[in-house]
Amino acid sequence: MEDKMQKIISLCKRRGFVFPGSEIYGGLANTWDYGSLGVELSNNIKQLWWKRFVKDREDVVGISSAILMNPKVWEASGHLKGFSDPLVECKKCHSRLRADHLRENYDNKCPNCKGEEFTDEKQFNLMFKTFLGPVDDEKSVVYLRPETAQGMFVNFKNVQQTSRKKLPFGIAQIGKAFRNEITPGNFIFRILEFEQMEIEYFIEEDSWQSVFEMWQAEMQKWLVEALGIKKENFVIREHEKSELSHYSKRTVDFEYNYPFGQKELYGLAYRTNFDLTAHKLDLDGYIPHVIEPTFGVDRTILAVLCDAYREEGERVVLKLKPTLAPYKVAVFPLLANKPELVKKAREVFNLLKNDFMTAWDDRGNIGKRYFSQDEIGTPYCLTIDFDTLQDNTITLRDRDTAKQERISISVVVDFVKQKL
Numbered sequence: 001m002e003d004k005m006q007k008i009i010s011l012c013k014r015r016g017f018v019f020p021g022s023e024i025y026g027g028l029a030n031t032w033d034y035g036s037l038g039v040e041l042s043n044n045i046k047q048l049w050w051k052r053f054v055k056d057r058e059d060v061v062g063i064s065s066a067i068l069m070n071p072k073v074w075e076a077s078g079h080l081k082g083f084s085d086p087l088v089e090c091k092k093c094h095s096r097l098r099a100d101h102l103r104e105n106y107d108n109k110c111p112n113c114k115g116e117e118f119t120d121e122k123q124f125n126l127m128f129k130t131f132l133g134p135v136d137d138e139k140s141v142v143y144l145r146p147e148t149a150q151g152m153f154v155n156f157k158n159v160q161q162t163s164r165k166k167l168p169f170g171i172a173q174i175g176k177a178f179r180n181e182i183t184p185g186n187f188i189f190r191i192l193e194f195e196q197m198e199i200e201y202f203i204e205e206d207s208w209q210s211v212f213e214m215w216q217a218e219m220q221k222w223l224v225e226a227l228g229i230k231k232e233n234f235v236i237r238e239h240e241k242s243e244l245s246h247y248s249k250r251t252v253d254f255e256y257n258y259p260f261g262q263k264e265l266y267g268l269a270y271r272t273n274f275d276l277t278a279h280k281l282d283l284d285g286y287i288p289h290v291i292e293p294t295f296g297v298d299r300t301i302l303a304v305l306c307d308a309y310r311e312e313g314e315r316v317v318l319k320l321k322p323t324l325a326p327y328k329v330a331v332f333p334l335l336a337n338k339p340e341l342v343k344k345a346r347e348v349f350n351l352l353k354n355d356f357m358t359a360w361d362d363r364g365n366i367g368k369r370y371f372s373q374d375e376i377g378t379p380y381c382l383t384i385d386f387d388t389l390q391d392n393t394i395t396l397r398d399r400d401t402a403k404q405e406r407i408s409i410s411v412v413v414d415f416v417k418q419k420l
């Protein structure tokens with residue numbers, strides 16, 4: 001299964017989904033850059049999410065808050081004190097490791113040198129620090145946000161007043177978060193800089209259980225219906241009491257069966273009224289409680305790629321849902337050296353480009369072009385040949401079935417639209 005991961009990483013690099021960060025300088029550990037296909041996939045995921053959870057719902061509104069916040073936010077939220085992992089150092093090779101990972105995954109032996117002696121555990125805060133203004137002193141320390149959630153809590157009153165929403169209602173945001181993880185790794189699974197899509201859903205306390213169930217069902221539907229992830233590839237796991245974050249009374253994780261093991265994809269937490277109370281918002285009377293569904297963009301990309309990856313005989317194919325695929329359609333002139341075919345194919349390309357991300361390929365033979373599009377998940381390929389010049393029909397080839405049919409140029413835009 002590790003092998004599958006290597007194949008996905010290599011496909012991502014070869015085809016422009018994900019590149020190692022700062023590669024020409026030897027990289028920067030656990031930073032990754034999205035290439036031209038990766039950014040399309042990522043944008044498609046974020047747009048679908050926003051449509052489903054903000055635009056299509058009357059009870060959720062969006063915001064986009066600043067990454068840098070007043071450090072008092074992190075003091076009040078408990079992150080300065082409590083947002084840390086237990087750190088140990090291997091006495092032999094000096095690797096820095098998470099004590100809990102060492103116990104759970106490596107039988108208390110250093111994964112790098114098999115050493116068995118470690119320094120005492122100390123708590124390591126995961127927030128990245130930087131300085132505001134020209135002086136690098138303690139007074140000017142600010143933090144890169146480790147979750148987008150706090151931007152929603154501190155703006156609760158602004159949003160409630162301007163949107164005039166009544167409980168229950170939610171605030172959503174998509175944005176970057178930063179964590180100085182001790183042992184990052186597994187490609188884009190655990191990285192230092194990542195994107196979150198979060199909702200803080202404000203409620204009356206006594207409704208928390210039913211609202212929790214409602215969001216759990218919504219998250220499950222998102223995975224299966226919107227992303228096309230197979231039900232058997234994820235599980236919902238209840239947190240033990242000892243695992244709960246400092247703010248949570250109940251949390252479940254959606255865990256995906258990645259090639260390197262079953263690990264967290266998303267979380268759903270009942271944060272009580274911990275945050276709004278901590279920020280001492282001047283609310284008249286009742287302090288709402290909150291249910292928080294949280295979705296990592298990068299882990300979504302990883303899960304979607306793992307779920308879609310197939311090897312079928314000669315070909316590698318990404319069976320992405322058409323809504324997620326970077327290119328919806330590819331256009332090929334049968335022969336690149338026949339100007340009349342290229343001209344006609346360009347017309348078709350321009351027609352489609354208005355509505356969809358459309359690829360153009362006139363290299364090599366048609367079979368190779370199909371394989372190349374399969375590997376990046378393009379659902380439909382259209383070939384323009386000599387018959388097209390006579391009757392305005394083209395060959396449409398389906399990625400999943402590899403079947404070909406002849407359709408008229410006049411219906412092709414509607415055909416692809418129906419699939420999205």
Ligand code: GAP
Nearest residue numbers: 147149189190191194265266267294295296299
């Ligand atoms: N506001 C709640 C919160 O931040 P979390 O479980 O710590 O909860 C939420 O993070 C989601 O963010 C995770 O479920 C995961 O999808 C993503 N995430 C967290 N840390 C990450 C990391 N180091 N790299 C990539 N994604 C991460």
